[in-house]
Amino acid sequence: MKVVVTGGSGFLGRTLAATLLRRGELTGPSGRAERIDSLVLFDAVGPTEAVGPGDARVEVVVGDVADADQVRALVDRDDTSVFHLASMVSYGCELDFDAALRVNLDGGRAVLEACRSRGGSCRLVFSSSIAAFGGAAMPDVVDDTTKLTPETTYGTTKAICELLVNDYTRKGYLDGRTARLPTVVVRPGRPNAAASSWVSGIVREPLNGEECVVPVDRTTRVPLSGYRTIVDNLVRLHEADGAALGDDRSCNLPALAVTVQDMIEALRRTADRPLGPITVRPDPAILEIYRGWARRSAFPRAIALGLTVDESLERIIQTYIDDFLAPPAPARRSVSSSDGPS
């Protein structure tokens, strides 16, 4: 079978792709495990580092997700599964409304139509976001049946695509499943235009000996999940029994709800090297976005489907250290305690 990952150059797309290449198979239209013989990574730009270098199954395609013809050309086999991760991020959507609708809404429609063109055999996993919740009427804990009243254009486009995934599935045009992602940590590399970018930064920058400026309050609570768990859960959602999902194909992915202070303390406990400083300096624009977002989530559908929960914040941080950081230089280990985060 063929797998298409949109947003395939992004961190999550590359991590998912590497996992799929290792795994080697997915449930195909037959309902049985089928060998993945083709994996297409589609994105607006090429990946900064190769995915599965030299692996003949991998193809990188650079293009525009809102170009329906281009996207349809990717789904050229009936036995295709699509992981639709391509998206403009939250703060970027606030800055450019038109681009947000083009990439996230028109792009979503292009992906749905591409799947539909195969006559109903394709399975689709769409990455929505907990940012699809929001607003004055939002309860303290958002669950799978909470009304989506997003307070950002990003969340709006995600909520709209959730509705479309449900209706395309109801019509038999595809077999869609939507994962509502919490904040994904710890993303390697540099900060991005997501309003949640600092949630990775608060771990990543200090471990690199750099300063992290946190644009929210110390008590701000964020539902988050480690990237390995997220990718594992995306695959599990793909594999899940569609009938068990029912008519609303969306579920909250499992998440830990932790505060800024929790993150700082977990980082102190876990770090194996001197840490750069953490400066809490609330930014009104980011605070405003966070005011409209969910602080805690429940995820009964995900648990019923067999998806998994992160063990702890410390485990998430340790995984990042193991995956992305070189062992600390022996000479520097002894100075760590006095140079902790502020």
Added chain:
Amino acid sequence: MKVVVTGGSGFLGRTLAATLLRRGELTGPSGRAERIDSLVLFDAVGPTEAVGPGDARVEVVVGDVADADQVRALVDRDDTSVFHLASMVSYGCELDFDAALRVNLDGGRAVLEACRSRGGSCRLVFSSSIAAFGGAAMPDVVDDTTKLTPETTYGTTKAICELLVNDYTRKGYLDGRTARLPTVVVRPGRPNAAASSWVSGIVREPLNGEECVVPVDRTTRVPLSGYRTIVDNLVRLHEADGAALGDDRSCNLPALAVTVQDMIEALRRTADRPLGPITVRPDPAILEIYRGWARRSAFPRAIALGLTVDESLERIIQTYIDDFLAPPAPARRSVSSSDGPS
């Protein structure tokens, strides 16, 4: 000020237009009542009967609501209010998915963009539908905070446009308000492609001495409202204080939740002439649609905003008789009782 009514050739559009012409004014961008000097009725076809014949304020424009340029040309003044009623109906959307997305979703976006082009001064009232509710998780009574998980493409497009109205309003691109309409009765004329067409037919056809075939069970319960109340509430929603609406700009319109049997009995009590027969013959396709729809609704936001509730089913039927039927011929009055609905 200028008022644009999309779907202006439809029954509700024409009734609203006549009401606005009589009323003569609406709250404009200034926040004060302003005189309506231009009323545009926009629709895919012209109206079968003139609205306000000879009234210099009225202009009929025939066009495609999904044609963004055409729709933008209608909103050519900052002091424009738009009532966006244009829509493919429920069963029609089930029959033609692509047209449903084009007319209801792309059309909705064209209307929103047309308003946005005036820089934020336009007020918009969008007619959504109680069909935006649905699905296995739907509670017995749907209210303003119930999650929209529609089970029809019609409901899906309505739910999507509700999200867009919220976000365009949040961004300050327009001042949007969404009315979630129950089934509108009693529509004059002929049946249409709405799955709810029979709800008007069950009153209209027998009063015309014709048979009505009801495609659902006698116990099927439907939230409905008379057209005069609906139009009055659309105007009240336009006039309402936007701040009182908050960040979720949608509200259920008030409705009576009545069964097929209730309707038959109310018709018997109210009719002033011999009635044609009513045949209950459930149609699996229509029943299936009704299974996914809400049976009862609550409407606390509408009541808080000062919208009104129908007095009774009998009052709704009597209004239809008064507005659309000629007095019964004296010779036929005496034979009415034995010729009631079955």
